[in-house]
Amino acid sequence: MSAESPAELQFENLERQRYAATLGVWVFLGTEVMFFAALITAYTAYRIYFPEAFSQCSHHMERWVATFETASLLTSSLFMVLAVHATKLGRRPAAALFLLLTVLGGLAFLVMHGHEYWTDWREGGLPGRYYHLEEIRAAGAPMFYASYFFTTGLHSLHVLVGIGLICSMIKRTIQGTLTPEKHNLLEGVGLYWHFVDMVWVFLYPLFYLVP
Amino acid sequence: MSSAEEVSYLFAQRGWRSWFFTHDHKRIALLYLAVVSLMLMLAGTFALLLRLELLTPEKTLFEAVTYNRLFTLHGVGMVWLFMIPAIPSVFGNFLLPLMIGAHDVAFPRLNLASWYVYVVGALIVLGAMVAGGTDTGWTFYTPYSTTTPREVIPVLFGVFVIGFSSIMTSLNFIVTTHTLRAEGMGWMRMPLFVWAIYGTSVIQVIATPILGITLSLVALESFLGTGIFDPARGGDPVLFQHLFWFYSHPAVYIMVLPGMGVVSELLPTLCHRPPSSYRSIVYSTFGISFVGFLAWGHHMFVSGMSVVNAAFFGLASMLVAIFTAIKIFSWVSTMYEGEIVFNAPLVYLLGFIFLMVFGGMTGVALATVGLDPHWHDTYFVVAHFHFIMAGPVLLAFLAALHFWFPKMFGKKYSERLSLMGATITFFGFFATFTPQFLLGNMGMPRRYYSYPPKFQWLHVASTMGATVLAAGLVLTLGTLLHALIWGERAAQNPWDSRGYEWDTATPPPEHNYEIIPQITRGPYEPAEPGSARVG
Numbered sequence: 001m002s003a004e005s006p007a008e009l010q011f012e013n014l015e016r017q018r019y020a021a022t023l024g025v026w027v028f029l030g031t032e033v034m035f036f037a038a039l040i041t042a043y044t045a046y047r048i049y050f051p052e053a054f055s056q057c058s059h060h061m062e063r064w065v066a067t068f069e070t071a072s073l074l075t076s077s078l079f080m081v082l083a084v085h086a087t088k089l090g091r092r093p094a095a096a097l098f099l100l101l102t103v104l105g106g107l108a109f110l111v112m113h114g115h116e117y118w119t120d121w122r123e124g125g126l127p128g129r130y131y132h133l134e135e136i137r138a139a140g141a142p143m144f145y146a147s148y149f150f151t152t153g154l155h156s157l158h159v160l161v162g163i164g165l166i167c168s169m170i171k172r173t174i175q176g177t178l179t180p181e182k183h184n185l186l187e188g189v190g191l192y193w194h195f196v197d198m199v200w201v202f203l204y205p206l207f208y209l210v211p
Numbered sequence: 212m213s214s215a216e217e218v219s220y221l222f223a224q225r226g227w228r229s230w231f232f233t234h235d236h237k238r239i240a241l242l243y244l245a246v247v248s249l250m251l252m253l254a255g256t257f258a259l260l261l262r263l264e265l266l267t268p269e270k271t272l273f274e275a276v277t278y279n280r281l282f283t284l285h286g287v288g289m290v291w292l293f294m295i296p297a298i299p300s301v302f303g304n305f306l307l308p309l310m311i312g313a314h315d316v317a318f319p320r321l322n323l324a325s326w327y328v329y330v331v332g333a334l335i336v337l338g339a340m341v342a343g344g345t346d347t348g349w350t351f352y353t354p355y356s357t358t359t360p361r362e363v364i365p366v367l368f369g370v371f372v373i374g375f376s377s378i379m380t381s382l383n384f385i386v387t388t389h390t391l392r393a394e395g396m397g398w399m400r401m402p403l404f405v406w407a408i409y410g411t412s413v414i415q416v417i418a419t420p421i422l423g424i425t426l427s428l429v430a431l432e433s434f435l436g437t438g439i440f441d442p443a444r445g446g447d448p449v450l451f452q453h454l455f456w457f458y459s460h461p462a463v464y465i466m467v468l469p470g471m472g473v474v475s476e477l478l479p480t481l482c483h484r485p486p487s488s489y490r491s492i493v494y495s496t497f498g499i500s501f502v503g504f505l506a507w508g509h510h511m512f513v514s515g516m517s518v519v520n521a522a523f524f525g526l527a528s529m530l531v532a533i534f535t536a537i538k539i540f541s542w543v544s545t546m547y548e549g550e551i552v553f554n555a556p557l558v559y560l561l562g563f564i565f566l567m568v569f570g571g572m573t574g575v576a577l578a579t580v581g582l583d584p585h586w587h588d589t590y591f592v593v594a595h596f597h598f599i600m601a602g603p604v605l606l607a608f609l610a611a612l613h614f615w616f617p618k619m620f621g622k623k624y625s626e627r628l629s630l631m632g633a634t635i636t637f638f639g640f641f642a643t644f645t646p647q648f649l650l651g652n653m654g655m656p657r658r659y660y661s662y663p664p665k666f667q668w669l670h671v672a673s674t675m676g677a678t679v680l681a682a683g684l685v686l687t688l689g690t691l692l693h694a695l696i697w698g699e700r701a702a703q704n705p706w707d708s709r710g711y712e713w714d715t716a717t718p719p720p721e722h723n724y725e726i727i728p729q730i731t732r733g734p735y736e737p738a739e740p741g742s743a744r745v746g
Binding site: 011012016023024027028031034035038045046049050127128129130139142 | 391418421439
């Protein structure tokens, strides 16, 4: 290990280290997929048990709000790609701006989703024993809301963590510690953000577009 | 060679900080060894107390509720705190970088963090068990776990935390294996132990998150009455069993595959013969990892399952036996015509193979859909999973500890005492669980506090076996502790092994290798004359 090489001791060079970091993030995302897989399995089981209730509840959801949520997350993912690209080219101000826009996309998602939760809370569309939604009395409706709150809640938590991570990336971009040669962290955060986005792409039809 | 002057990792830095804030995979392995051994002793003590209680048909020492808490403590302690982390965290950590010719694992800080996460999780679990006294058994079946008072939740939380430690360690091992192999080490030149650790890690990262979510759902059910597993609210308790066993059946292979790796790694050295089929062992590792994910349903034959499903899960479970048999045939044919050294590690390995064969055969019997209802939830199952899983993991752990003890500490232990310890441990184990096969077959259900007097002689026999087993383990512990303090200095390569890990000094220097070796031979081929071999 020569003194000028910034790679850590166990890696022969920086490129190897970057490969390891990226692979690590991919494996981590694999575990995340399994987290959501378990929840989607539970969802599927109950949708098979209670098709009628799931359909009614899904129609009751604010489909248009969710569509805007989807759009804002997808757009924020685009900004993330642009931010990584700008960092690779060494354009720091542009990278910071794109990251800021990514954060705004995430925040918009959370605000709209919070609005949805608030509406459900007011109307009584709640899990288990707290369910008291007047319009839908079909058996299994509380199960839909249990599944909905836990799955999208876990997803929103991921969005929140992602926003925190991106904010720290903005700080690093401004400080100049993310360089065209060394930006593993940003790549990792980028992959994570796309993953969060991907999960939503599955949750959106599952909860809002049930026929 | 320069190794004589090199300072070993044990003394490279001093002071407690240099241990508790270390990034050295070898020191982290020793931290794990300390805690994991402590957990083994604790959970073993609970087992002994259980066996003492079962000496008489009614109350012997404890009330029924204490008995229920004790078997939960034993199960939770052994499964979550000992067997799952034991071999990967200790020996995987210590050996993986040495065996693939690396300075360290890919993410040393994550490695240390995983130890702390494990310790915190273990403290939460044990603290909650002592304070609250969970009595659900280690499987936390609903609706029992959701309707008992809230004491279950902190235990679930502790197990959830430990799950993250597993994920962190496995992620680290996967990335390390992919990115840090020395030049010349293709995949088919990796030592078999590395293959086993790699396979185990893959299972862990896929399966553990499912457990995490399942436990969270139970907690949520308790707090919010979500009803996901509660039939009164339209939930399905069998869904819990599906999700739980989707993790916990592969978890059997998380526990036992590293043990199989130890056997595959040690036998060639102890028999002075390369493995009879390297590839069949590698492919069967994959086979077990894959089929292991399709067999979970065999835990639920009596929970309500269609005939088609039951047949599928039964057949998938039998496939596991085929892959295991491939390994056993390969081990036995490695020994055939080998120059076998008789020592403590070998006794442990023979014990491992013996238990595997009988545990495996009873496993095939249990996987038969028509036979399972007779044995389901009886001592037959208890004896079966101790034979196939608990015993082999314990014996492989001890085999590895004896084999790599000189490498880890640079000390020699008493041949005679360790051999005695190994023999007593194996026979104690055998004597504990053989009566339980008979008990189960006669209809003794598991987890029962009292039983008809006609079963007493078998329970007494089992408890006597457990006492012998405990004596063997205490003797082994004493032998190793004695060696640690007063042992003579071990030779550079005391077993005359061809393993790569012996190519560096014993015990290894802080960063394993001064220069990363170039690998020019297969893992069990002799070193070429004039190669970089130290010694």
